[in-house]
Amino acid sequence: MLTELLTTESEAATREAVNRASSTLHTGEPVALPTETVYGLAADALNPTAVARIFEAKERPSFDPLIVHLPNKTAYKDVADVPEDIQKVFTQLIETFWPGPLTIVLPKKALLSDEVTAGLPTVAIRMSNHPVFTKIIRNFGGPLAAPSANRFGKMSPTSAASVMKELEGRIPMIVDGGACSRGLESTIISITAGDPKPAIKILRPGPIGPEELKKFGKVDKVIGNPAVEENAPEAPGLLENHYAPTTPLRLLESPQDFSPEEGKRYALLSYRGQEKDGYLDLADWVELAILSPGSGRLAEAGLRLFHVLRQLDELGVDEIVAEPFPARGIGFAIQDRLKRASIKSQS
Numbered sequence: 588m589l590t591e592l593l594t595t596e597s598e599a600a601t602r603e604a605v606n607r608a609s610s611t612l613h614t615g616e617p618v619a620l621p622t623e624t625v626y627g628l629a630a631d632a633l634n635p636t637a638v639a640r641i642f643e644a645k646e647r648p649s650f651d652p653l654i655v656h657l658p659n660k661t662a663y664k665d666v667a668d669v670p671e672d673i674q675k676v677f678t679q680l681i682e683t684f685w686p687g688p689l690t691i692v693l694p695k696k697a698l699l700s701d702e703v704t705a706g707l708p709t710v711a712i713r714m715s716n717h718p719v720f721t722k723i724i725r726n727f728g729g730p731l732a733a734p735s736a737n738r739f740g741k742m743s744p745t746s747a748a749s750v751m752k753e754l755e756g757r758i759p760m761i762v763d764g765g766a767c768s769r770g771l772e773s774t775i776i777s778i779t780a781g782d783p784k785p786a787i788k789i790l791r792p793g794p795i796g797p798e799e800l801k802k803f804g805k806v807d808k809v810i811g812n813p814a815v816e817e818n819a820p821e822a823p824g825l826l827e828n829h830y831a832p833t834t835p836l837r838l839l840e841s842p843q844d845f846s847p848e849e850g851k852r853y854a855l856l857s858y859r860g861q862e863k864d865g866y867l868d869l870a871d872w873v874e875l876a877i878l879s880p881g882s883g884r885l886a887e888a889g890l891r892l893f894h895v896l897r898q899l900d901e902l903g904v905d906e907i908v909a910e911p912f913p914a915r916g917i918g919f920a921i922q923d924r925l926k927r928a929s930i931k932s933q934s
């Protein structure tokens with residue numbers, strides 16, 4: 588299959604991309620689309636055959652449910668039920684964070700097929716704020732199921748070129764909307780009623796950090812392997828040690844954790860490339876990749892993480908060594924992805 592790449596470099600090109608993507612989606616084919624977090628592989632959420640095409644292209648096991656993207660804030664009513672006792676906090680959350688990188692797990696409506704939710708009684712929903720995604724889903728006019736546009740178990744793509752590497756020949760179309768502004772997958776939460784405050788459980792850390800969610804309820808943070816185990820029934824996809832390069836990755840807690848082995852080649856993934864942090868001189872690095880040079884900005888580090896990891900993965904080093912990141916804001920999500928990547932390396 589030929590994979591077409593549509594640009595959005597001019598208004599005319601964008602108009603054409605929107606129309607063509609939307610009609611391709613209507614025929615039941617999947618199309619890779621930019622979102623503010625990562626590129627998604629979208630298909631008509633209400634057409635089980637179209638949804639099956641996503642699983643095929645990604646080689647994703649059918650037990651891993653998809654996120655459903657909405658064309659507007661009220662469209663959640665078409666696919667999900669909001670229990671009475673969390674309606675207030677749900678409304679506050681979507682008023683604050685939608686459109687944006689917050690995914691909320693809710694009881695699903697019956698019209699949504701088991702293909703989308705992997706047979707779960709719940710559905711994960713979000714509304715992207717990417718301008719191109721927004722135009723396409725509005726033109727399409729209904730909910731789109733869209734997981735990250737990578738083959739199963741690989742890192743999420745943050746550019747159209749990375750999608751091409753992952754899925755060329757497997758899907759008919761990719762819409763290029765430039766580099767993703769967040770670079771990490773959305774924060775996924777579930778909500779339960781609670782007294783005096785609702786309980787918000789972070790199933791997958793992301794761009795919306797625990798600090799921001801705290802204003803709306805009691806936040807239950809989960810990170811790393813124990814969290815994955817604990818969440819198994821709720822988020823089957825999180826069981827996989829996703830988000831990993833092929834090269835083994837080691838996440839350090841402090842500079843004392845590491846001394847190089849004779850003859851091995853290492854690359855360093857550094858937060859801000861500062862001598863005083865104590866990592867730069869630990870080895871004779873084949874490559875030193877700095878995510879946010881200078882004083883270090885977590886948002887910049889987050890949006891570059893997967894892009895830089897893909898580059899380091901192509902060097903053919905024995906190991907990628909990663910500095911720890913401050914676990915606040917999006918740093919919490921960066922640490923989560925690096926922990927998962929390092930777990931995969933060990934297994």
Ligand code: TXA
Pocket residue numbers: 622624625626627628651652653654688690692704707709710711733734735736771772773774775790821822823824825
């Ligand atoms: O930023 C994002 O969320 C991107 C963009 C494309 O929107 N999408 C994304 O989708 O990361 P995906 O499929 O790669 O990851 C979705 C995760 C999976 O780990 C899946 O198991 C979990 O969400 N999930 C989906 N439905 C769920 C549900 N009903 N309950 C719990 N977890 C769910």
Ligand code: MG
Pocket residue numbers: 734735743829
């Ligand atoms: Mg994914």
